[in-house]
Amino acid sequence: xxxxxxxxxxxxxxxxxxxxxxxxxxxxxxxxxxxxxxxxxxxxxxxxxxxxxxxxxxxxxxxxxxxxxxxxxxxxxxxxxxxxxxxxxxxxxxxxxxxxxxxxxxxxxxxxxxxxxxxxxxxxxxxxxxxxxxxxxxxxxxxxxxxxxxxxxxxxxxxxxxxxxxxxxxxxxxxxxxxxxxxxxxxxxxxxxxxxxxxxxxxxxxxxxxxxxxxxxxxxxxxxxxxxxxxxxxxxxxxxxxxxxxxxxxxxxxxxxxxxxxxxxxxxxxxxxxxxxxxxxxxxxxxxxxxxxxxxxxxxxxxxxxxxxxxxxxxxxxxxxxxxxxxxxxxxxxxxxxxxxxxxxxxxxxxxxxxxxxxxxxxxxxxxxxxxxxxxxxxxxxxxxxxxxxxxxxxxxxxxxxxxxxxxxxxxxxxxxxxxxxxxxxxxxxxxxxxxxxxxxxxxxxxxxxxxxxxxxxxxxxxxxxxxxxxxxxxxxxxxxxxxxxxxxxxxxxxxxxxxxxxxxxxxxxxxx
Amino acid sequence: xxxxxxxxxxxxxxxxxxxxxxxxxxxxxxxxxxxxxxxxxxxxxxxxxxxxxxxxxxxxxxxxxxxxxxxxxxxxxxxxxxxxxxxxxxxxxxxxxxxxxxxxxxxxxxxxxxxxxxxxxxxxxxxxxxxxxxxxxxxxxxxxxxxxxxxxxxxxxxxxxxxxxxxxxxxxxxxxxxxxxxxxxxxxxxxxxxxxxxxxxxxxxxxxxxxxxxxxxxxxxxxxxxxxxxxxxxxxxxxxxxxxxxxxxxxxxxxxxxxxxxxxxxxxxxxxxxxxxxxxxxxxxxxxxxxxxxxxxxxxxxxxxxxxxxxxxxxx
Numbered sequence: 053x054x055x056x057x058x059x060x061x062x063x064x065x066x067x068x069x070x071x072x073x074x075x076x077x078x079x080x081x082x083x084x085x086x087x088x089x090x091x092x093x094x095x096x097x098x099x100x101x102x103x104x105x106x107x108x109x110x111x112x113x114x115x116x117x118x119x120x121x122x123x124x125x126x127x128x129x130x131x132x133x134x135x136x137x138x139x140x141x142x143x144x145x146x147x148x149x150x151x152x153x154x155x156x157x158x159x160x161x162x163x164x165x166x167x168x169x170x171x172x173x174x175x176x177x178x179x180x181x182x183x184x185x186x187x188x189x190x191x192x193x194x195x196x197x198x199x200x201x202x203x204x205x206x207x208x209x210x211x212x213x214x215x216x217x218x219x220x221x222x223x224x225x226x227x228x229x230x231x232x233x234x235x236x237x238x239x240x241x242x243x244x245x246x247x248x249x250x251x252x253x254x255x256x257x258x259x260x261x262x263x264x265x266x267x268x269x270x271x272x273x274x275x276x277x278x279x280x281x282x283x284x285x286x287x288x289x290x291x292x293x294x295x296x297x298x299x300x301x302x303x304x305x306x307x308x309x310x311x312x313x314x315x316x317x318x319x320x321x322x323x324x325x326x327x328x329x330x331x332x333x334x335x336x337x338x339x340x341x342x343x344x345x346x347x348x349x350x351x352x353x354x355x356x357x358x359x360x361x362x363x364x365x366x367x368x369x370x371x372x373x374x375x376x377x378x379x380x381x382x383x384x385x386x387x388x389x390x391x392x393x394x395x396x397x398x399x400x401x402x403x404x405x406x407x408x409x410x411x412x413x414x415x416x417x418x419x420x421x422x423x424x425x426x427x428x429x430x431x432x433x434x435x436x437x438x439x440x441x442x443x444x445x446x447x448x449x450x451x452x453x454x455x456x457x458x459x460x461x462x463x464x465x466x467x468x469x470x471x472x473x474x475x476x477x478x479x480x481x482x483x484x485x486x487x488x489x490x491x492x493x494x495x496x497x498x499x500x501x502x503x504x505x506x507x508x509x510x511x512x513x514x515x516x517x518x519x520x521x522x523x524x525x526x527x528x529x530x531x532x533x534x535x536x537x538x539x540x541x542x543x544x545x546x547x548x549x550x551x552x553x554x555x556x557x558x559x560x561x562x563x564x565x
Numbered sequence: 566x567x568x569x570x571x572x573x574x575x576x577x578x579x580x581x582x583x584x585x586x587x588x589x590x591x592x593x594x595x596x597x598x599x600x601x602x603x604x605x606x607x608x609x610x611x612x613x614x615x616x617x618x619x620x621x622x623x624x625x626x627x628x629x630x631x632x633x634x635x636x637x638x639x640x641x642x643x644x645x646x647x648x649x650x651x652x653x654x655x656x657x658x659x660x661x662x663x664x665x666x667x668x669x670x671x672x673x674x675x676x677x678x679x680x681x682x683x684x685x686x687x688x689x690x691x692x693x694x695x696x697x698x699x700x701x702x703x704x705x706x707x708x709x710x711x712x713x714x715x716x717x718x719x720x721x722x723x724x725x726x727x728x729x730x731x732x733x734x735x736x737x738x739x740x741x742x743x744x745x746x747x748x749x750x751x752x753x754x755x756x757x758x759x760x761x762x763x764x765x766x767x768x769x770x771x772x773x774x775x776x777x778x779x780x781x782x783x784x785x786x787x788x789x790x791x792x793x794x795x796x797x798x799x800x801x802x803x804x805x806x807x808x809x810x811x812x813x814x815x816x817x818x819x820x821x822x823x824x825x826x827x828x829x830x831x832x833x834x835x836x837x838x839x840x841x842x843x844x845x846x847x848x849x850x851x852x853x854x855x856x857x858x859x860x861x862x863x864x865x866x867x868x869x870x871x872x873x874x875x876x877x878x879x880x881x
Contacts, residue, residue: 251659293730302731425840455596455598
């Protein structure tokens with residue numbers, strides 16, 4: 053009996069050792085989180101590189117004045133508050149005090165203005181949307197943003213998550229603006245760069261001097277706990293290896309989880325697979341050269357499209373996409389629109405043949421340029437090729453490596469149509485389809501539509517102007533949305549707090565031992 | 566011997582020159598430049614063109630090549646746009662993992678191939694011989710990536726003995742270094758083993774059917790002595806040549822395996838450089854690979870001459 057009491061006492065003692073004073077079981081967390089990424093980032097300078105990987109890693113190192121919260125609203129990050137002049141052209145932005153860069157220097161207005169000058173020069177979209185904007189420092193903690201016109205979306209452009217308006221120390225920003233590149237990765241974010249081993253990993257470590265904003269965490273804004281000491285972004289090019297590494301516990305998170313493994317592993321209780329609607333799969337048509345300049349020809353192509361089949365060919369799993377004609381997130385109350393629905397997913401080869409005859413089509417070759425470097429784009433191109441052939445179009449697929457594909461798609465002499473997947477933008481005026489240099493679309497309706505959106509007196513009016521522009525894109529046969537895809541993130545069941553926005557955010561994430 | 570070595574090294578110069586010109590021309594002719602990869606999917610063509618001009622890639626081919634050649638002769642092989650380091654430093658850094666991997670893979674290959682090849686030749690015509698030949702044919706035909714995935718599934722996923730991806734440098738300890746290299750080395754080594762087994766079996770078979778072996782047996786020498794002293798010694802030049810070729814290909818042709826297992830070696834550097842159009846790195850890798858091939862061949866020739874003095878290098 054005494055022995056039994058002894059065992060019970062020992063058990064109670066052992067249990068006590070694992071129980072916190074508050075009564076909850078103590079959970080131990082790992083100091084490092086391993087995140088498998090698909091490629092080595094081309095740089096860690098978010099101003100100039102239009103890449104999710106750069107934005108995703110960079111968001112942990114650098115911060116902008118404003119960033120979008122979980123409801124896609126521009127929210128102050130390095131800004132404390134702002135005032136807008138009566139004519140809407142001048143924003144007076146008060147900066148948070150006591151924010152320190154990773155080099156220990158305090159962030160001041162001169163750093164912000166130098167960074168914004170570099171951003172406006174380096175980011176194509178910033179240049180296009182705010183290029184004529186002037187930033188001036190008024191003392192150490194106030195920045196004035198003066199625009200030639202009252203752009204209603206100015207804060208949204210400043211808060212865009214890719215090619216974002218990061219704030220660097222003045223000396224680095226000026227050096228970068230002078231064309232010398234960013235010589236060091238110094239920001240104000242919750243993590244700082246510890247080591248970047250090319251083609252192997254990017255290792256971030258918690259920045260102990262990080263000053264938390266006073267508001268709750270939401271999207272890219274608010275509190276950033278830096279709960280894990282080190283974040284290691286490991287470059288694992290092969291998708292099967294990424295999945296195996298997640299299953300064996302070598303990686304805690306796998307970005308760009310292969311869609312074709314989703315159904316197989318969705319029921320695995322040791323993993324968490326999360327799909328998040330992230331962007332659109334689009335086809336862009338050549339509107340300027342040869343037979344494709346004929347609007348009826350382009351409408352014939354739209355008539356032949358079976359978007360459902362294209363999305364299935366691209367993503368393989370119906371849970372991973374939705375069919376919707378809008379160029380923006382359908383859940384976005386302001387920009388989600390189905391204008392032009394009558395031209396979407398027509399799946400009507402007979403109508404296509406009729407339109408081809410009206411266009412005077414005489415079996416000219418239609419060139420579909422693509423790249424096998426992006427599986428979804430390549431698979432979609434093959435599906436479209438099949439549908440065009442069924443409609444009686446002499447279609448030919450030309451597949452290139454990514455760099456060659458990019459060159460071909462930018463030259464209207466070298467393509468009839470091409471397909472890309474594009475992540476969501478903060479505002480529709482940032483869409484690639486509206487850029488003249490993207491697929492050559494050069495008609496007055498586009499800049500007119502953009503101006504109508506940006507100068508709209510109210511959000512409702514801006515929303516209406518966008519719906520009209522979207523309808524025009526379909527009517528003109530400039531481009532088509534096949535559907536909205538979901539990015540799949542694979543996590544170990546032991547991870548907590550990974551926040552999926554445009555990409556995954558890890559500052560409030562941790563992983564149990 | 567010395568003059569032979571000097572001549573072989575001297576012959577490197579035109580080889581490297583031709584390789585450099587050919588690679589530069591090919592890279593020049595294919596569309597897309599490093600700016601496209603640097604600036605991303607939605608980069609504006611005007612920004613791409615501006616960056617290409619800034620990097621000097623809008624100049625005529627001969628100007629670009631002459632410029633590179635002059636600098637290369639001075640020991641400056643250019644700068645990587647992505648790695649932000651000189652090409653020679655990149656080659657030094659990325660060659661280390663490849664060398665480790667190749668040496669380990671070659672050990673795996675030889676440990677499997679030599680005993681199998683010798684035993685198969687010795688037991689010529691038996692079931693064991695047939696099984697070895699079949700297995701080596703299967704190994705030669707099997708794509709390396711398939712074997713890599715089988716090994717990864719078995720040792721990584723099922724048994725959880727070895728990591729499925731990544732690399733630990735030697736500075737983290739030999740055991741950790743080998744732990745990360747073992748799976749890719751097995752994958753490469755088993756494919757090479759198949760080839761070396763087949764060739765060493767054939768070489769030994771030729772020797773075992775020769776007159777002096779018959780004489781040795783007639784003199785009453787033991788089978789072990791016949792096999793090891795006469796047989797192996799005379800088959801050694803062929804085996805060395807095959808092993809040398811195998812080592813050369815391991816040093817320069819591990820792109821797929823390195824990509825699958827995430828080994829930051831020459832293969833990964835090559836893949837990355839081509840996709841990013843990192844021109845000077847492509848150029849540097851091509852020259853380095855040519856250099857390795859010639860030097861490995863030279864080393865094999867010298868070793869063969871050392872093992873078999875009948876081979877008189879460079880003597881007419």
